[in-house]
């Protein structure tokens with residue numbers, strides 16, 4: 001590429017201050033350094049984590065948010081051998097160095113080197129930002145910063161995927177959808193014909209329902225305080241619904257009565273501590289497994305009677321659905337290519353890059369599931 005090794009001037013949506021609408025600016029994007037790649041982003045989507053850190057008054061501003069996306073490698077830095085210019089990639093907010101104890105363990109995806117870090121706004125290689133405006137640094141977000149026409153990432157945070165996969169669709173697999181899907185398929189592992197409860201029917205919960213369906217669960221009970229989520233959830237395999245507000249009894253008891261003693265599996269996708277406890281206590285004794293996915297309030301504490309464990313209930317948690325980004329994400333894309341996974345139904349809106357703030361408005365109103373932001377038109 002003619003741009004390799006040079007600074008690229010392009011458009012990026014910059015968050016100058018917490019909670020203020022993003023503004024489209026011309027930024028300079030430095031070339032990738034050792035073990036880094038520069039990616040031309042074609043499609044990106046807005047996820048709750050972006051909104052959470054955009055609203056939070058952290059010291060890391062001005063900043064370029066965005067982590068759910070799809071793009072093409074423009075150039076690579078020294079030492080990069082896994083990907084080359086022209087490769088299609090999905091950026092991931094957590095990485096896989098392939099060398100640490102976690103990356104070498106078949107059970108973990110919590111890479112020591114590239115695990116998500118929301119406080120860091122610079123590259124790990126040299127502690128500097130690759131984005132600037134008039135020489136002043138603009139900070140990165142979770143190593144991805146996809147709200148920019150070009151971004152620089154560590155090579156361990158990009159998953160090389162099938163170039164035939166449509167990036168405007170599979171970009172949503174780079175975060176929330178894979179998280180929910182993997183929480184069911186890789187962690188809860190519902191046996192065929194089992195009953196699964198999904199707490200929270202946002203993008204992550206709907207993907208968890210889809211994962212339970214793919215795994216062969218026959219009853220999928222959606223639990224949400226917002227009944228407007230129920231109609232949509234049918235498309236993702238939910239067969240029944242419970243709104244805890246409709247019952248005087250604790251929801252654990254309601255679910256136990258519906259299922260002859262408890263559900264076989266539950267997946268919590270709310271971030272609410274009460275829902276986490278309920279999701280654990282509603283699983284059947286003897287074999288039930290509950291999986292926590294939602295990110296709790298920083299001061300939250302999980303309280304339950306230890307007898308619930310002695311009675312052979314299992315509680316687990318997962319991060320990015322236990323997928324190793326570089327090793328496993330290409331296979332999730334293949335599930336879509338083989339038509340075993342539908343991603344279109346997660347994409348409810350689409351806006352051009354210039355109108356990125358509309359995606360924030362939609363999320364604030366709780367409308368739809370995913371809004372795709374088109375970088376080129």
Ligand code: NAD
Nearest residue numbers: 200202203204224225226269270271272275294295319320
């Ligand atoms: P969302 O806000 O779109 O959906 C959450 C849903 O939960 C909403 O429909 C809401 O009505 C419902 N809800 C809230 N409190 C509830 C309660 N007490 N009982 C029942 N339902 C309740 O969020 P999302 O984008 O789908 O994300 C879900 C959670 O997953 C968030 O906490 C997010 O931070 C987390 N997350 C975790 C990972 C991970 O790797 N572990 C990755 C991505 C997102």
Ligand code: ZN
Nearest residue numbers: 097100103111
């Ligand atoms: Zn690692």
